[in-house]
Amino acid sequence: MPATIRADPSMTGARVTATGWGWRHAGRSTPAVSGLDLDIQPGERVLILGPSGAGKSTLMHALAGVLGDDEDGDETGELLVDGQRPSRARGRVGLVLQDPDAQVVLARVGDDVAFGCENLGVPRAEIWPRVTGALAEVGLDLPLRHPTSALSGGQKQRLALAGVLALRPGLVLLDEPTANLDPDGVVEVRDAVLRSVGASGATLVVIEHRVAVWQHVVDRVIVLDPAGGLLADGPTDSVLSAEGERLAAAGVWIPRYPPPRPDRRAGAPAGEVLLAADDLAVGRVPFARKRASVVADNIHLAVRAGQATTISGPNGTGKSTLALTLAGLLAPAGGTVTAAPALAGGLDGAPHRWRSRDLLERIGTVFQDPEHQFLAGSVHDELMIGPRALGLSPAAATERVDGLLHRLRLDHLADANPFTLSGGEKRRLSVATVLATRPRLLVLDEPTFGQDSRTWAELVRLLAELLDTGTAVVAVTHDAEFISALADARLVLAAGPDTQPALPAPLHSPSSPVSPANGGRA
Amino acid sequence: MSIMTPDIRPSLIARVNPVAKLAVALLIGLALMLSIDWVSAAVALALEGLLLAWCGLSARQFWLRTAPVWIAAPFGMLSTVLYGQDSGAVWFSAGIISVTDGSIALGLAIGLRVLAIGIPGIVLLATTDPTDLADGLAQVLRLPARFVLGALAGLRLVGMFIDDWHSLALARRARGVGDGGGLRGRARRFLGLAFALLVLSVRRGSKLATAMEARGFGSDEPRTWARPSVFGLRDALVVVIGVGIAAAAITVAVLAGTWHFVLA
Numbered sequence: 001m002p003a004t005i006r007a008d009p010s011m012t013g014a015r016v017t018a019t020g021w022g023w024r025h026a027g028r029s030t031p032a033v034s035g036l037d038l039d040i041q042p043g044e045r046v047l048i049l050g051p052s053g054a055g056k057s058t059l060m061h062a063l064a065g066v067l068g069d070d071e072d073g074d075e076t077g078e079l080l081v082d083g084q085r086p087s088r089a090r091g092r093v094g095l096v097l098q099d100p101d102a103q104v105v106l107a108r109v110g111d112d113v114a115f116g117c118e119n120l121g122v123p124r125a126e127i128w129p130r131v132t133g134a135l136a137e138v139g140l141d142l143p144l145r146h147p148t149s150a151l152s153g154g155q156k157q158r159l160a161l162a163g164v165l166a167l168r169p170g171l172v173l174l175d176e177p178t179a180n181l182d183p184d185g186v187v188e189v190r191d192a193v194l195r196s197v198g199a200s201g202a203t204l205v206v207i208e209h210r211v212a213v214w215q216h217v218v219d220r221v222i223v224l225d226p227a228g229g230l231l232a233d234g235p236t237d238s239v240l241s242a243e244g245e246r247l248a249a250a251g252v253w254i255p256r257y258p259p260p261r262p263d264r265r266a267g268a269p270a271g272e273v274l275l276a277a278d279d280l281a282v283g284r285v286p287f288a289r290k291r292a293s294v295v296a297d298n299i300h301l302a303v304r305a306g307q308a309t310t311i312s313g314p315n316g317t318g319k320s321t322l323a324l325t326l327a328g329l330l331a332p333a334g335g336t337v338t339a340a341p342a343l344a345g346g347l348d349g350a351p352h353r354w355r356s357r358d359l360l361e362r363i364g365t366v367f368q369d370p371e372h373q374f375l376a377g378s379v380h381d382e383l384m385i386g387p388r389a390l391g392l393s394p395a396a397a398t399e400r401v402d403g404l405l406h407r408l409r410l411d412h413l414a415d416a417n418p419f420t421l422s423g424g425e426k427r428r429l430s431v432a433t434v435l436a437t438r439p440r441l442l443v444l445d446e447p448t449f450g451q452d453s454r455t456w457a458e459l460v461r462l463l464a465e466l467l468d469t470g471t472a473v474v475a476v477t478h479d480a481e482f483i484s485a486l487a488d489a490r491l492v493l494a495a496g497p498d499t500q501p502a503l504p505a506p507l508h509s510p511s512s513p514v515s516p517a518n519g520g521r522a
Numbered sequence: 523m524s525i526m527t528p529d530i531r532p533s534l535i536a537r538v539n540p541v542a543k544l545a546v547a548l549l550i551g552l553a554l555m556l557s558i559d560w561v562s563a564a565v566a567l568a569l570e571g572l573l574l575a576w577c578g579l580s581a582r583q584f585w586l587r588t589a590p591v592w593i594a595a596p597f598g599m600l601s602t603v604l605y606g607q608d609s610g611a612v613w614f615s616a617g618i619i620s621v622t623d624g625s626i627a628l629g630l631a632i633g634l635r636v637l638a639i640g641i642p643g644i645v646l647l648a649t650t651d652p653t654d655l656a657d658g659l660a661q662v663l664r665l666p667a668r669f670v671l672g673a674l675a676g677l678r679l680v681g682m683f684i685d686d687w688h689s690l691a692l693a694r695r696a697r698g699v700g701d702g703g704g705l706r707g708r709a710r711r712f713l714g715l716a717f718a719l720l721v722l723s724v725r726r727g728s729k730l731a732t733a734m735e736a737r738g739f740g741s742d743e744p745r746t747w748a749r750p751s752v753f754g755l756r757d758a759l760v761v762v763i764g765v766g767i768a769a770a771a772i773t774v775a776v777l778a779g780t781w782h783f784v785l786a
Contacts, residue, residue: 061732064736065735065736066732066735066736090736090738090741091738091741093736094736094737095733095736097729097732097733097736099729101682101726102726102729102730102732102733103730103733104678105675105678105730105733105734105737105739106653106674106675106678107526107527107652107653107674107678108527108653110748111653111748111749114748114749115734115737115739116737116738117746117748118745118746118747118748119737119738119739119740119741119743119745120738120741120743121743121744121745121746122746123746124746124747124748124750127746127748128748131748145527147526147527148678149526149527149678149681160733163737164737167737167738284688324692327696329692329695329696330692355701355702356694356695356696356697356698356699356700356701356702357698357699357701357702359695359696359698360697360698363696364696365693365696367689367692367693367696369689371722371725372686372689372690372693372722373693373696373697375694375697375699375714375718385697385698385699386697386698389697389698389699390698419721419725433697434696437698
């Protein structure tokens with residue numbers, strides 16, 4: 001890195017203290033956090049763990065001073081950053097959130113990083129050196145005028161981090177900053193964080209489900225108790241050995257306690273081909289254009305009944321576009337996608353020409369963002385949409401839906417609005433809506449993104465069961481564990497079209513299944 | 523290229539402070555709204571035509587961007603000629619349609635006005651980066667930063683609407699409710715999509731507001747500006763040219779005796 005953020009002598013890490021602190025969101029009957037007592041020393045690096053619903057994000061928002069005022073909820077006790085209420089300590093605290101899209105403010109990379117400095121009244125002459133320094137810290141080697149809309153998710157996340165680093169905060173808060181990144185992106189962001197807090201001496205507080213990423217770089221682990229207060233607090237190793245099993249059972253990814261993997265019926269013969277892609281090129285049609293701009297081409301693929309095919313590769317290589325094309329939602333930009341008679345069931349072979357209703361029992365798609373596919377006001381109604389569109393009798397539809405609600409632990413949420421569910425619940429619901437119509441081929445886009453280990457294990461077990469009953473699965477994923485648990489065949493896309501042909505590789509071959517063969521192309 | 527980060531070809535006009543361009547567009551627009559006559563609009567349009575040479579737009583870009591006004595102008599003209607207030611010699615009359623000397627003059631005045639008011643506005647947009655415009659509004663005109671930057675950040679979300687709309691439509695197709703039902707089904711789906719987009723946008727907006735707040739936006743401290751928006755001699759000169767065009771249009775029309783003050 002040519003430029004680094006130098007430690008400012010006037011700047012040290014911030015101290016965080018909580019005394020009996022709690023917060024109840026307006027309109028909720030139970031507090032999100034209660035009875036919290038904490039003392040985080042300047043310069044400490046802390047990982048905060050806890051099952052979903054333990055109030056981790058609420059604590060982060062409170063520390064960043066963006067939780068709101070009396071209208072937004074009721075505060076009890078006291079939470080202080082450097083002895084001040086966090087809303088008064090803005091600029092001392094920098095927050096990076098999970099959703100990369102929700103944090104870009106301005107249209108160009110340099111302007112976006114400068115935004116926070118401007119708000120804090122940093123003189124202009126000082127802003128731009130800070131901006132270039134912060135961009136170098138996070139490894140975002142792009143012109144300052146580069147449009148932020150052209151960044152990948154991982155790049156956006158590093159941009160958000162740069163925006164925070166440019167503020168030279170005493171306290172850096174990261175709320176699952178790497179949940180939506182590919183493995184390379186995860187390491188890059190983590191190292192960027194460490195470089196900068198190492199140089200500045202800032203205090204670091206991280207929330208992350210995947211403990212392995214931060215385990216060796218934090219000094220201290222704090223486990224929040226959903227019932228209030230703390231479950232554990234201490235040095236990383238001792239907390240993880242004392243609480244590891246309990247945390248793992250609650251959905252936290254602890255390296256020593258990996259989630260159970262399903263037994264795939266070993267040696268089952270590969271089923272018949274359901275869908276074939278031949279010399280396929282994929283792309284989207286840009287707004288107000290006629291022709292698609294190709295993002296990946298030269299793709300040959302055969303999707304077989306009872307087999308899982310995973311699609312991986314760096315950000316921006318057209319994985320999602322390929323999945324949508326295979327799912328019959330986008331027309332191929334070149335080449336063909338052909339459904340075999342076993343899948344097409346009497347229809348013409350090109351899925352993108354099928355009617356919407358005809359897709360239901362043939363190809364089901366689980367979108368990366370579950371919120372995109374929710375249509376109804378309650379979980380129950382959401383699940384009824386597919387069966388109803390199929391014309392099932394109300395009794396048969398209800399039976400199916402009730403079975404799914406139970407199987408995916410959503411019964412107690414049947415009347416809840418889908419948008420109010422937690423991340424894991426939303427993911428389970430989005431899978432359930434697709435399973436309600438029993439498609440023969442399931443296409444999933446990053447199904448395990450940001451999921452805790454419990455939801456992960458449930459999802460993988462469910463998919464294994466479906467595979468064993470002959471359903472075909474195509475999944476776009478970065479998740480190495482998911483791939484090694486389920487993949488029968490892998491397709492790895494490399495950057496840019498017109499490079500090399502992408503060919504599926506049989507997984508259960510002598511070569512290592514997880515490391516990409518021949519330089520990224522399998 | 524996108525709405526937020528347009529590729530602007532370097533040109534004299536592109537270098538002018540957006541606030542000056544906005545002032546020119548408003549000045550000419552205002553002057554031409556005071557009267558409805560063909561002379562003032564024709565003079566303004568002719569003078570604007572001279573300035574177009576410095577705006578850096580290629581012929582293709584120019585015609586593409588200004589296509590809406592070239593379509594709107596003849597329509598406005600034609601309907602005024604046919605239905606507008608009649609006076610003078612009658613050329614043609616059938617039912618409520620009548621073409622007279624008066625309605626032809628009025629139609630010509632309307633058509634030329636649409637062009638003379640529309641073209642500066644479009645050239646302003648085509649040669650201006652939205653971020654620069656926001657900088658100018660906040661630093662030169664001293665409009666409240668909270669309002670200007672909030673609008674700018676919101677405008678970025680508009681670009682995402684297109685992607686969201688696309689994803690929502692694909693998801694509906696995947697859910698089995700993406701087609702069928704004839705015209706009524708189509709209308710219902712459109713409304714459903716629009717509502718879903720609204721919900722999504724509100725959620726995006728509130729998340730963005732949180733992220734902006736976390737970076738110190740909306741605090742009481744005085745804000746600095748990373749990008750200076752300077753209103754210099756050249757920009758003042760551009761405003762003077764705008765005043766000149768407006769004044770010339772009015773003066774010539776008054777001398778020609780066509781000026782017809784609408785508020786009189």
